[in-house]
Amino acid sequence: MIVVPKGSLHNLSRSVDRKRRDLLKAIAVGASVAGISGVLVVDRDKLAKNLKRVSLEDLLRSTAEAESPMEERAKKKEAELKKRYSAEAENICREKGEDSEECKLARKKVELITVKATAPRKGVKYAMALDINKCIGCRRCVYACVMENNQGRNLGIEWIRVLEISREESLELLGSNWYYEEIPKKDKVYVPIACMHCEDPPCVMVCPVKATYKEPDGIVVIDYDVCIGCRYCAVACPYGARRFNWAKPVVPIQELNPNMHILGNIPRQPHVIEKCTWCIQRVRDGGVPACVEVCPVGARVFGDLNDPESPIRRIAEEYGLFVLKPETGAKPKFFYFFGPARTPPSKGER
Amino acid sequence: MSASEWFETIKYIIGWALRGSRRYYLAAFGLLLLAVYGLYLWIFMQHAPIFLGSDKGGLILTAMSDSVPWGIYISFFVFWVGVAAAGIVFAIAAYVFNDKEFKKIAVLGEVQAIAALIIVLLLIVVDMGRPIRALFLMPRLPNLRSMLDWDFIVITGYLLINIIGMLVTVHYYRKDKPLPAKFIVPFMVIAAPFAIGIHTVTAFISQALTARPIWNSPLLAPRYVATAFASGPALLLIALYLAERYIEGFKVSIDVYRKTLYISVIATVVGLYFTLSEVQEIFWYTTEPSKLAQAKELFLGLHVPYLAVLMWLWVGLGSAAVIASLIPSTHNNKKAIVAISALIVVAVIAEKTFTIIIPAFIPSTLGEVRPYYPTPIEYGITVGVHALGLLIYLLLSKPAIKAVMTHYFKHGHEH
Ligand code: SF4
Ligand code: SF4
Numbered sequence: 001m002i003v004v005p006k007g008s009l010h011n012l013s014r015s016v017d018r019k020r021r022d023l024l025k026a027i028a029v030g031a032s033v034a035g036i037s038g039v040l041v042v043d044r045d046k047l048a049k050n051l052k053r054v055s056l057e058d059l060l061r062s063t064a065e066a067e068s069p070m071e072e073r074a075k076k077k078e079a080e081l082k083k084r085y086s087a088e089a090e091n092i093c094r095e096k097g098e099d100s101e102e103c104k105l106a107r108k109k110v111e112l113i114t115v116k117a118t119a120p121r122k123g124v125k126y127a128m129a130l131d132i133n134k135c136i137g138c139r140r141c142v143y144a145c146v147m148e149n150n151q152g153r154n155l156g157i158e159w160i161r162v163l164e165i166s167r168e169e170s171l172e173l174l175g176s177n178w179y180y181e182e183i184p185k186k187d188k189v190y191v192p193i194a195c196m197h198c199e200d201p202p203c204v205m206v207c208p209v210k211a212t213y214k215e216p217d218g219i220v221v222i223d224y225d226v227c228i229g230c231r232y233c234a235v236a237c238p239y240g241a242r243r244f245n246w247a248k249p250v251v252p253i254q255e256l257n258p259n260m261h262i263l264g265n266i267p268r269q270p271h272v273i274e275k276c277t278w279c280i281q282r283v284r285d286g287g288v289p290a291c292v293e294v295c296p297v298g299a300r301v302f303g304d305l306n307d308p309e310s311p312i313r314r315i316a317e318e319y320g321l322f323v324l325k326p327e328t329g330a331k332p333k334f335f336y337f338f339g340p341a342r343t344p345p346s347k348g349e350r
Numbered sequence: 351m352s353a354s355e356w357f358e359t360i361k362y363i364i365g366w367a368l369r370g371s372r373r374y375y376l377a378a379f380g381l382l383l384l385a386v387y388g389l390y391l392w393i394f395m396q397h398a399p400i401f402l403g404s405d406k407g408g409l410i411l412t413a414m415s416d417s418v419p420w421g422i423y424i425s426f427f428v429f430w431v432g433v434a435a436a437g438i439v440f441a442i443a444a445y446v447f448n449d450k451e452f453k454k455i456a457v458l459g460e461v462q463a464i465a466a467l468i469i470v471l472l473l474i475v476v477d478m479g480r481p482i483r484a485l486f487l488m489p490r491l492p493n494l495r496s497m498l499d500w501d502f503i504v505i506t507g508y509l510l511i512n513i514i515g516m517l518v519t520v521h522y523y524r525k526d527k528p529l530p531a532k533f534i535v536p537f538m539v540i541a542a543p544f545a546i547g548i549h550t551v552t553a554f555i556s557q558a559l560t561a562r563p564i565w566n567s568p569l570l571a572p573r574y575v576a577t578a579f580a581s582g583p584a585l586l587l588i589a590l591y592l593a594e595r596y597i598e599g600f601k602v603s604i605d606v607y608r609k610t611l612y613i614s615v616i617a618t619v620v621g622l623y624f625t626l627s628e629v630q631e632i633f634w635y636t637t638e639p640s641k642l643a644q645a646k647e648l649f650l651g652l653h654v655p656y657l658a659v660l661m662w663l664w665v666g667l668g669s670a671a672v673i674a675s676l677i678p679s680t681h682n683n684k685k686a687i688v689a690i691s692a693l694i695v696v697a698v699i700a701e702k703t704f705t706i707i708i709p710a711f712i713p714s715t716l717g718e719v720r721p722y723y724p725t726p727i728e729y730g731i732t733v734g735v736h737a738l739g740l741l742i743y744l745l746l747s748k749p750a751i752k753a754v755m756t757h758y759f760k761h762g763h764e765h
Contacts, residue, residue, distance in 0.1 A: 154405065155410070161716060163716060163717075172639055172717075173640075173715075173716050173717040174639050174640055174643055174713060174717040175717065176716060176717045178716070178718070193716060202559065202560070202561060205493075205495045205496065206495075206496050206497065206498065206559075207493055207496055208484075208488060208492075208493055208496040208498040208499045208502070209484070209487045209488060209491045209492075209493065210491045210493045211487075211491075226483075226487060226491065227479075227480070228478055228479065228480045228481070228483050228484035228487060228488070229409075229478055229479015229480045230477070230478050230479070230484070230498065231419040231420065231479070232496070232498055232555075234416065234419040235419055235420060235556075235559065235561070235562065235710075235711075236559050236561055237561055237715065238560060238561035238715055239561075239715060239716070240416070240417070240714055240715040240716040240718075242416065243416050244409075244416055244419065244479070245479075246408055246409045246410035246412075246414075246415075247399055247405060247406075247407065247408030247409070247410040248399040248403065248404065248405045248408060250405060269400075270399035270400055270408055270479070271396075271399065271400065271408065271409060271479025271480050272479065272480070327560065328560040328561060329560055330560070
């Protein structure tokens with residue numbers, strides 16, 4: 001919960017501008033997503049509703065945020081990254097020539113680098129669900145995630161694992177295989193797994209320096225400047241969600257995603273842990289995670305559990321939500337469901 | 351008691367630590383060499399990516415992975431916590447049961463605990479990705495729900511207690527004075543719970559994790575403590591034997607050997623019994639599939655054969671030691687007792703290193719089987735850490751025993 005300090009009104013005008021920009025961006029993203037996934041149906045009325053939700057309170061909050069230490073740190077990081085990557089860009093320009101495409105792209109990327117520290121929205125509780133009947137195991141979410149979240153290319157880090165499990169078995173992960181090559185196979189189901197953003201996350205309980213914690217909007221984040229690389233959280237996570245930077249991670253500038261959040265996809269340091277953040281850099285600005293956007297069969301649904309209109313609520317009501325390994329007691333906020341292909345939705349009763 | 355007298359004590363310790371025969375220097379120098387080499391490997395591996403920004407080096411040179419996040423370091427960490435915990439056994443025998451023979455060697459238990467705890471702390475440091483950051487952040491941002499923080503607290507606390515214990519002992523004995531009761535009573539009252547505490551908390555790090563079914567049993571902590579009291583005293587006996595052999599005029603009655611062996615053997619029996627109980631729980635009827643899979647890795651070594659070898663080595667050598675200790679003629683022979691102790695130490699190393707840590711990761715939480723075999727660098731660093739610990743053991747036991755001899759072995763003969 002963000003508490004607005006007294007006397008923070010003085011630079012309200014600046015933040016109003018910024019907020020407006022963000023909002024327009026958010027709407028654009030929202031609209032495009034609706035087109036792609038086909039799960040969200042966005043019309044004018046709904047958009048109007050979205051517009052209404054930004055209250056004075058929100059604006060005040062973002063003012064406070066502008067002064068928060070997190071914001072300060074983000075600014076510093078941004079400057080650092082710009083410096084680091086412009087050196088790389090200059091190298092490219094020297095090699096390929098000043099007016100080569102590569103040089104222009106690299107310079108453009110450097111310019112675009114922004115590190116945000118967007119705070120959680122009030123009263124929001126995110127959740128994601130995945131339709132096991134739809135998923136074809138194509139791993140496009142895995143690749144989109146790598147690109148979106150600046151995962152160390154040299155280390156082969158992938159936040160999402162897609163497990164191939166035989167249909168004959170129960171959802172027992174022991175016999176699973178994530179190195180499969182052919183898809184889709186009739187006798188297999190595909191179960192993508194990433195951080196479940198648990199309600200009672202064991203990873204958070206065990207961290208000796210509180211480097212990883214749960215934000216009010218339900219996203220479990222890692223502060224890469226605090227993590228001491230003990231990997232206790234990786235040991236405690238029941239869903240194998242955490243990836244360690246076993247060496248210095250490298251993301252070449254050509255592949256860098258310049259839209260960054262300090263608790264999310266900002267390039268990591270060596271020897272810190274990382275994991276899925278539900279694309280914090282997108283969702284806190286009103287967007288949806290990259291995996292939801294990219295999934296070619298629309299198997300993923302993301303939304304606010306507290307909002308009765310959100311797609312996730314509709315899924316919950318119509319199909320029911322299931323969690324993996326409930327016996328661990330971590331209470332995941334990533335759900336699975338069995339969509340229309342096999343379990344027809346209940347009609348009429350509701 | 352003035353500060354200068356304490357200063358004298360420290361000078362006494364350093365003085366005696368640095369004085370010795372050629373063989374003593376040779377041993378110390380060899381250990382130092384190994385330790386420096388380990389340090390070099392560690393700096394090369396750990397700090398190249400952080401301080402030099404190099405993309406060479408890094409923990410990637412270990413065999414650890416996201417599936418097996420902890421390896422040889424944490425494995426041996428568990429073993430040495432056990433050894434440290436058992437340092438208290440001699441002190442209990444000496445001060446609680448007021449056994450004069452044990453008073454001569456109680457300080458050796460403290461020295462052993464100091465050495466073991468230094469190994470323990472170093473093993474955590476080399477395992478951590480960002481140890482320097484940890485140094486600043488752990489005290490500043492403690493998470494009281496994290497067992498790792500509690501472990502850190504009890505381990506450093508116990509280290510401090512043992513350093514104090516050793517200092518005070520040397521301080522009084524070197525001047526041929528008995529230890530004052532106003533020191534012994536509070537010392538025991540604080541030290542004994544800490545001794546049990548370090549190992550209990552170390553087990554608590556792992557036993558409450560539902561993510562790791564094979565650890566997720568309340569038997570883990572008792573099992574840790576049981577085998578700790580097997581290996582710790584056994585190791586002390588070996589050290590004691592070596593001390594008797596190489597330090598002229600230092601003699602201890604065979605009674606000490608016999609009684610210590612009893613403790614060690616009883617603890618081994620309890621440990622074996624716990625293993626039996628675990629086997630029954632896992633294999634007799636049915637059990638949770640992932641726990642069963644991990645247990646099969648441990649007892650049958652399907653993908654990591656060395657786990658099964660070590661586990662059965664524990665059962666075999668442990669039982670052999672127990673049986674050997676039942677033969678009456680071994681009871682009057684220091685050499686036989688030390689041989690049995692060595693068996694127990696090897697058995698517990700087999701039981702309490704890889705066999706505790708690694709099965710929890712194979713198969714992993716998502717069912718991946720990624721075998722773990724430490725790389726040469728990991729072995730090198732582990733050896734280096736152990737060399738440093740043993741060096742400290744060597745250097746500290748010398749002045750400690752000298753001080754004991756001043757008090758108990760005046761003019762070359764016992765009094
Ligand atoms: S899935 Fe793992 S990393 Fe994610 S919140 Fe749960 S315990 Fe933590
Ligand atoms: S690896 Fe980092 S985030 Fe995980 S428990 Fe250790 S310090 Fe915390």
